Structure formats: C-alpha cells, structure tokens
Amino acid sequence: MYKVFTMEKNMLKITPVLTKESIGDRSKLIIKNITSNSYFKFILRKAIFYAIVFFIAISLAFWIPRLLPGDPIASLLQPPHNIKNIDAWNARKARLEEYLGLDLPLWRQYINFLLNFLKGDLGYEYINLIPVNDIVRPRLIYSLILVVPTVVITFVLGNSIGAKIGYKANKKDNIIYYIFVFLQSAPFFWIAYIFLDIFVLRLHWVVADPPSSIDPFLSKFKLFLMCLIVLILTFSGGWATGARSMMIYETESDYILYCRKLGFTDKKMRQYAKRNAILPQLTGLNLRFNECLGATFIIEFVFNWPGLGWTTIEAMTQQNYTLIIGTFVINIMIIVIGNFIIDILYGFIDPRIRVGDDN
Amino acid sequence: MTEITEEKLIVSDPNSLTIAATKSENKSIVLFFKRYYKQIIPTTIFIVTILFVFIGAAVVGDPEVEHLIYSAKQDRDILAYFAPPQKGLPLGTNQQGYSWFVVLIHALKNSLIVGFTAGLLCVTIALFVGLIGPFLGGMVDDIFVFITNIFLVFPVLPFILLLGTIMGSTSTTTIVIVIALFNWPWAARSIRSQVLSLREREFVKVSKISGLSEIKIAILDIIPNMFSYIFLVLTILINVAILSEAGISILGLGQSDIWTLGRMMDLDRKTHIIQGYYHLWIPTGLTLTLILVLMYVMNTNLTEFFNPRLREK
Numbered sequence: 001m002y003k004v005f006t007m008e009k010n011m012l013k014i015t016p017v018l019t020k021e022s023i024g025d026r027s028k029l030i031i032k033n034i035t036s037n038s039y040f041k042f043i044l045r046k047a048i049f050y051a052i053v054f055f056i057a058i059s060l061a062f063w064i065p066r067l068l069p070g071d072p073i074a075s076l077l078q079p080p081h082n083i084k085n086i087d088a089w090n091a092r093k094a095r096l097e098e099y100l101g102l103d104l105p106l107w108r109q110y111i112n113f114l115l116n117f118l119k120g121d122l123g124y125e126y127i128n129l130i131p132v133n134d135i136v137r138p139r140l141i142y143s144l145i146l147v148v149p150t151v152v153i154t155f156v157l158g159n160s161i162g163a164k165i166g167y168k169a170n171k172k173d174n175i176i177y178y179i180f181v182f183l184q185s186a187p188f189f190w191i192a193y194i195f196l197d198i199f200v201l202r203l204h205w206v207v208a209d210p211p212s213s214i215d216p217f218l219s220k221f222k223l224f225l226m227c228l229i230v231l232i233l234t235f236s237g238g239w240a241t242g243a244r245s246m247m248i249y250e251t252e253s254d255y256i257l258y259c260r261k262l263g264f265t266d267k268k269m270r271q272y273a274k275r276n277a278i279l280p281q282l283t284g285l286n287l288r289f290n291e292c293l294g295a296t297f298i299i300e301f302v303f304n305w306p307g308l309g310w311t312t313i314e315a316m317t318q319q320n321y322t323l324i325i326g327t328f329v330i331n332i333m334i335i336v337i338g339n340f341i342i343d344i345l346y347g348f349i350d351p352r353i354r355v356g357d358d359n
Numbered sequence: 360m361t362e363i364t365e366e367k368l369i370v371s372d373p374n375s376l377t378i379a380a381t382k383s384e385n386k387s388i389v390l391f392f393k394r395y396y397k398q399i400i401p402t403t404i405f406i407v408t409i410l411f412v413f414i415g416a417a418v419v420g421d422p423e424v425e426h427l428i429y430s431a432k433q434d435r436d437i438l439a440y441f442a443p444p445q446k447g448l449p450l451g452t453n454q455q456g457y458s459w460f461v462v463l464i465h466a467l468k469n470s471l472i473v474g475f476t477a478g479l480l481c482v483t484i485a486l487f488v489g490l491i492g493p494f495l496g497g498m499v500d501d502i503f504v505f506i507t508n509i510f511l512v513f514p515v516l517p518f519i520l521l522l523g524t525i526m527g528s529t530s531t532t533t534i535v536i537v538i539a540l541f542n543w544p545w546a547a548r549s550i551r552s553q554v555l556s557l558r559e560r561e562f563v564k565v566s567k568i569s570g571l572s573e574i575k576i577a578i579l580d581i582i583p584n585m586f587s588y589i590f591l592v593l594t595i596l597i598n599v600a601i602l603s604e605a606g607i608s609i610l611g612l613g614q615s616d617i618w619t620l621g622r623m624m625d626l627d628r629k630t631h632i633i634q635g636y637y638h639l640w641i642p643t644g645l646t647l648t649l650i651l652v653l654m655y656v657m658n659t660n661l662t663e664f665f666n667p668r669l670r671e672k
Contacts, residue, residue: 064521331516
C-alpha cells in the first residue's frame with residue numbers, strides 16, 4: 001500500500017514541472033480540440049472515403065462488362081438454345097434493352113446508370129420481370145442475420161478466450177491454443193462439408209434443400225443455427241490466436257512487470273493487460289468483417305441458405321444480368337456501411353482517435 | 360622450457376583435436392535442435408512434403424494419360440467410375456475413372472504452384488507500394504496510402520463473382536491475377552510501417568550522410584533488413600492464395616485447365632458428399648487442411664524465431 005502511495009506522490013510531483021507557458025499552450029490545445037471536434041472531422045473524413053470507394057465500385061460494375069473483350073452485353077442478348085416461348089424472350093430482351101438504354105452513347109448510359117441507382121431503382125429481373133429490389137430485400141436480411149451475429153460473437157468470444165490462454169500460456173492453455181490454430185487455418189468450407197454430411201445427410205436433423213420460394217423463417221431455424229455454428233467455429237480462431245500473442249506481448253511489458261513488483265493481484269493485472277491486448281485487435285475488425293462476408297457467401301451456397309450469396313450465384317447461373325448487378329451493388333453497400341460503422345465504433349472506443357490531432 | 364614443448368605437443372596432436380571438435384559439434388547440433396525444434400520440425404516437414412509432391416507428380420504421371428493407358432490395357436474392371444479403394448488405387452476413382460490419389464498429388468502440386476505464384480505477385484506489389492511511398496513521400500505517398508485503403512475495403516468476392524459471370528469461364532492465369540490483385544493491401548500496409556520504422560534507424564542515417572541515393576538506401580539498407588519479414592508475409596500470402604483459389608472454385612467459378620484442390624473440392628460438393636463417397640471427399644479436405652495448418656504453424660514459429668520477444672513462453 002505504501003509503495004502505491006509513493007508512486008502516486010511521485011507522479012504528482014512530475015506533472016507540475018511544466019512551466020506556465022506550456023500549461024497555457026496545453027489548455028489552448030484542449031479548447032481547440034473541443035471546438036474543432038476532431039471526432040466529427042474523423043467521421044466526416046471516413047464518410048467521404050467510403051463514398052469514394054462506393055463510387056469506384058459502382059463505376060467498375062458499369063464499365064467492366066462494357067469494356068471487356070468479347071462484348072459480354074451482346075452475348076447476354078442472345079436467346080438461349082432451347083427456347084420455347086420466343087415472344088416472352090423478345091419482351092424480356094426489349095425490357096433489358098430499355099433499361100440499359102443501349103441506343104444511347106456510352107457516357108449517357110453511365111449517367112443513367114448512376115441516376116437510376118440514386119433513385120433506388122435497380123431495374124427488373126431478367127427471367128420473371130420482378131423488380132430486383134423486391135427480390136434482394138428479403139435476401140439481404142437473410143444474409144445480415146448470419147453476418148452480424150458472427151462478427152459480434154466471434155470478436156467477443158475469440159478475444160476473451162485468447163486473452164485468457166495468453167496470460168499464463170501454460171500447457172493446458174497451449175492445447176486450447178492449438179485447437180484454435182487448427183480452426184483458424186482449416187478451410188471453413190470443408191468444415192461445412194463435414195457438418196453437411198453429418199447433420200443433413202446422415203442424421204437428417206436439418207433440411208438443406210434448395211429454397212423454392214422464401215419459406216417462413218422458423219422452418220429454416222435449424223439450418224440457420226448450423227450456418228451460424230460453422231461460421232463462429234471457424235472465425236473465432238483468428239481472433240483467439242491474435243489476442244493470445246498480443247496478451248503474451250503485453251504481459252512482458254514494463255507496466256505489467258512494475259505492477260507485479262508492486263504486488264497487484266493477478267486479476268487486476270490480467271484486466272489491464274487484456275484491455276491493452278484487445279484494443280489493437282479492433283483495427284482488424286474491418287478486414288475480418290469483409291472476410292466473414294465472403295465466407296458467408298460460400299457457406300450460404302454450400303447449405304442452400306437463401307441469402308445474398310446464394311442469390312448472386314443463382315443469378316450467375318441464369319446469366320441474369322440485372323440481378324447480378326443488383327446483388328453486387330447491395331453487397332458493396334453492406335461492406336461500405338459495415339466498415340463505416342466499425343470505424344465510428346473504433347473512434348468511439350479509442351479516445352486517441354477521437355481527441356487526437358488530424359493524423 | 361621442456362614443459363612448454365610438452366604442452367605444445369599435446370595440443371598439436373591431431374587426433375585429440377579432431378575428437379574434441381566433433382564432440383563440441385555434436386553437442387552444438389543437439390543444442391541447436393533443442394533450441395529451435397519448433398522451427399526445424401515444421402519447416403522440414405514442409406520441405407519434405409514439397410519434394411514428395413513434386414517427385415510424386417513426376418513419377419505417377421498425368422491422371423488423364425494414366426487413365427487412357429489403363430483403359431487401353433483393360434487393367435481395371437470396367438474402369439470404374441467410382442471404383443472403391445483397392446490395390447494400385449489407394450483412393451479409388453472418380454466419376455471419370457481417374458485415380459483419385461494421382462489427381463490429389465497433381466492437385467496439391469498445382470495448388471502450391473498457384474499459391475506460390477499469387478503470393479509472390481502479391482509480395483512484389485506490396486513491396487513496391489510499401490517501399491516507394493515512404494521514400495518519395497508527399498503526394499505519391501498519400502496517393503499510395505489512399506489506393507491501399509480502397510483496396511483494403513474493396514468487396515472482393517462479389518467482384519470476383521461479377522467478373523466470373525461476365526467473362527463466362529476463367530483460366531488459371533485470371534485466378535492468379537485476381538487473387539494477387541486483392542490480397543496485397545494489408546501486406547503493403549505492414550511493409551510500409553516496417554519501412555517507416557527502419558528509416559529512422561542510425562545505419563540508414565549514416566548512409567544518408569555518406570551521400571547514398573534514396574534508391575541505393577532502399578535496396579542496400581532497407582530490403583536486406585526486411586528479408587525475414589517479407590518471407591513471413593509471403594508464407595501467409597501463399598496460405599491465403601491457396602484458400603482463395605479453393606473458395607473461388609467451390610462457387611463454380613474455378614478454372615478447368617488444371618487439377619487443383621479447389622477443383623477437387625468443387626466435385627466433392629457436387630457429387631461425392633451426397634453419394635457418400637467418404638474415400639473421395641475426406642482426403643481432399645484433409646490434405647488442404649493439413650497443408651494450411653502446417654504452413655500456419657511454420658509461419659508463427661518462424662515469427663517467434665525472428666522476433667525473440669515472443670519466444671519466452
């Protein structure tokens with residue numbers, strides 16, 4: 001107790017060493033920080049950045065089909081081999097041509113594309129002439145209920161386990177660590193295969209048929225759980241191994257050694273180290289979110305979960321141009337908005353970003 | 360005087376010297392192994408695997424050609440679509456009658472080649488962006504950081520899907536380029552931060568004072584000091600590339616020029632799991648898993664080796 005007291009006393013002694021001038025500077029700086037509100041600036045900067053990313057991605061979606069060799073747009077307008085109803089095909093073709101505005105010059109088409117998009121009009125789907133918006137909206141929800149819980153649960157679960165096994169890193173902890181190493185580096189789709197084989201094909205607990213229409217959610221609940229478990233299993237590994245090595249790094253730091261010399265309790269030191277170990281992990285959240293979205297696509301496809309990924313691949317096999325572009329745009333929106341939210345959260349949790357200078 | 364000559368004699372006795380030398384050498388090898396077994400074991404296994412796969416692929420020959428030879432000889436009973444494992448066919452045959460084991464060896468070899476090529480391409484881009492930015496500074500650096508940040512959040516998989524649909528079919532080259540194009544940003548970012556910290560070291564300042572040009576400093580001072588780091592980044596990128604290739608193939612966007620683990624797993628998903636051919640789909644995934652785990656363990660242990668602060672526990 002006495003030692004702690006002296007430490008605080010020393011710290012108090014150190015701070016007033018500042019001269020009057022520097023104190024003045026500092027108070028000015030604090031006032032400037034509050035008035036300029038750098039957190040607001042930070043958010044604004046991020047918003048502009050993501051708007052640019054969004055714009056570039058959308059533009060690529062327009063230009064790539066038109067500039068690639070082989071004229072993919074023209075090949076989309078060819079009737080399929082075994083066509084039965086030629087009138088329906090012609091109507092479809094006319095609809096697509098009208099939507100794309102193929103008789104206009106390329107730059108007009110581009111502006112139309114952007115304007116249509118800003119109006120929230122993604123055009124009509126190519127096979128049954130249903131508005132793309134109506135198809136994509138429910139699918140979006142199906143994907144989000146997988147992605148968001150996965151990201152949140154794996155972050156909390158993986159990091160707390162990783163911090164726990166990194167603090168002492170004894171033999172028992174290392175066994176858990178190697179399990180996580182396996183889960184991290186094992187291909188998630190192969191684990192999905194194993195689940196598919198055991199629970200769907202052998203035990204018949206879960207039905208994973210291709211969805212004919214959007215079924216009521218409850219009938220799919222078991223399938224939802226299975227997708228979620230596979231995603232959580234495979235994505236907590238990365239967090240846990242990362243948090244473990246950060247924790248080992250932290251427990252060797254000077255402040256922990258000092259705390260140990262001062263006789264802090266284990267619990268307290270663990271708490272300090274954990275907080276510092278997990279904070280840098282937050283910077284990886286963007287990357288993980290994107291990775292997780294990609295993985296969800298593949299899991300959806302393997303398990304026939306009617307989310308966005310499944311829809312995209314379905315559209316792809318049908319060569320359904322407007323639906324492909326529609327799902328692509330929605331995907332970009334999820335990524336951009338998700339990353340933006342994560343950045344805002346990061347600024348909220350780490351005060352250095354909120355109050356720091358503009359670097 | 361006599362004593363000294365005696366001593367000299369003993370020392371110059373060639374036999375005793377060699378014995379002492381071999382003893383200490385043996386000891387040092389054992390010590391070296393004891394100290395670095397965590398690095399030596401996975402690396403050795405990895406090198407042996409690579410040798411085995413490449414020599415094996417050369418020995419067993421092409422699966423398609425092999426199939427033709429067998430069918431010409433009428434060696435296998437009706438050859439065997441989905442033949443069970445038997446002598447000469449360790450994993451049986453697939454739908455086309457190819458020996459799945461032969462296919463597996465070729466696929467592993469090709470996957471490693473695809474991974475290595477894509478990884479090397481990634482590292483080259485990352486090194487270029489991460490090195491040029493800090494050295495030129497100013498606008499160029501800002502632009503490079505901006506491009507890196509854009510690629511970091513760019514929606515990779517939707518984009519690959521879009522590209523795959525529009526192009527109809529993909530080739531191995533396209534896949535390698537697409538993988539390389541989307542996986543360099545984080546590598547570039549971490550290489551950049553390494554370069555920034557290295558630039559502040561004393562030896563770089565000495566080089567600057569002695570009048571070396573920026574390019575020479577980058578090549579002579581910075582890159583050699585980052586060599587271990589670049590190697591580690593490369594191993595991670597190879598892992599990522601192998602996994603990405605498999606992911607792309609499973610979605611049905613893979614190439615069909617060569618056998619890769621991804622193409623095999625695509626077939627597994629389409630037929631083998633549903634029909635319950637465990638001898639076909641378990642080995643494929645297990646091989647992929649083992650090679651990825653092996654490379655991951657090798658990478659983390661080598662990181663400990665190059666960064667001694669992590670080595671304590």
